[in-house]
Amino acid sequence: MKETTQGNPAIPPKRLNLFERYLTLWVGVCMLVGILLGKLMPASVDALRGMEFGSGSQINVPIAVLIWLMIIPMMMKVDFTSIRNVGRRPRGLMVTVFVNWIVKPFSMALIGWVFFRWVFSAWITPAEADQYIAGVIILAAAPCTAMVFVWSYLTDGDPAYTLVQVSVNDLIMLFLFAPIVRFLVSGASSLEVPFRVLLYSVIVFIVVPLAAGTLLRRWFIRRHGKIWFEDTLLPRFAPVSITALLTTLVLIFAFQADNITGKFIHVVLIAVPILIQVYFNSSLTYGLMRLFRVRHAVAAPGALIGASNFFELAVATAIALFGPGSGAALATVVGVLVEVPVMLSVCAACNRTRHWFEFDHAESEA
Secondary structure, eight states, X not given: OOBOTTSSBOOOOOOOOHHHHTHHHHHHHHHHHHHHHHHHXXXXXXXXXXXXXXXXXXXXXXXXXXHHHHHHHHHTTOOGGGGGGGGGSHHHXXXXXXXXXXXXXXXXXXXXXXXXIIITTTTSOHHHHHHHHHHHHHHHTSBOOSHHHHHHHHTTOOHHHHHHHHHHHHHHHHHHHHHHHHHHHHHHSSOOOOHXXXXXXXXXXXXXXXXXHHHHHHHHHHHHOHHHIIIIIHHHHHHHHHHHHHHHHHHHHHHTHHHHHHOHHHHHHHHHHHHHHHHHHHHHHHHXXXXXXXXXXXXXXXXXXXXXXXXXXXXXXXXXXXXTTSHHHHHHHHHHHHHHHHHHHHHHHHHHTGGGGOOOTTTSBO
């Protein structure tokens, strides 16, 4: 039997649960179901599409409710009190913030502009290019929250530091997400981004679930204790979040049925710049972590945060800004379709290169 360095039996390799392992498959199934509904029940789909929070708000009521059911349980996992310990080990967090908020959205805007405006110009129209550019920018401007804990687990990441990285990103997102999206979408495309709609999206899809999750976390911990909250309550919310996610995808693909059946090749084209962006940002983050001698338990989750996206927020924002049948919404959903297999490959690369981070403890960040 293979043994660890301590002489104990080797720990079995960590695995995702059934849903996480086959998320791409479930997304594909939702895609097929949604397209069938859109084709076979167009009147019902149009009725759902027309349900908005006020005329012209573009914030779809069914999508908003489902997004809340997804995001609030995720936000309940975030402990903002952990930020108090940031000063003890700042280098890993500084790299994460730099890549997520300085490099990632701007590099995605450039990559999207190059591919959709020039490389793929023979297959897509200028109007479609604008929509796809907007979608990938929105996707890149929303750093991952929930799935990062899964990727951190698979790379033996420091769970406490991962929580700090996620908490800081969530706070920054409150202030920078809207202005970055508006600036980059307006600059890289001919689309106008109404700031009022974008502000409503931030309030509805970030502020409300973040506040609700924080308040619920405090209330439950105060009433039942942290161990019960983390080990008993949070797992009960998993089926709710999963069901809401899959239902959201069914609705989105139902709204997109005509576009997808007529332009299936566009799904493949959209995936190309997203894949390039994922590997570019994860490699950059990982390399910077090694350059600054950050230990692997922080470097690996940091690279994964820099690569993955908060796709629930991105999908909701794209729908609010451009409508559930828009190319921007389709681009954000393609991000969901490719994320799991791509992120698993990044996890595998981080695990294979663990020896790159075997620094002298006196010289590395503790």
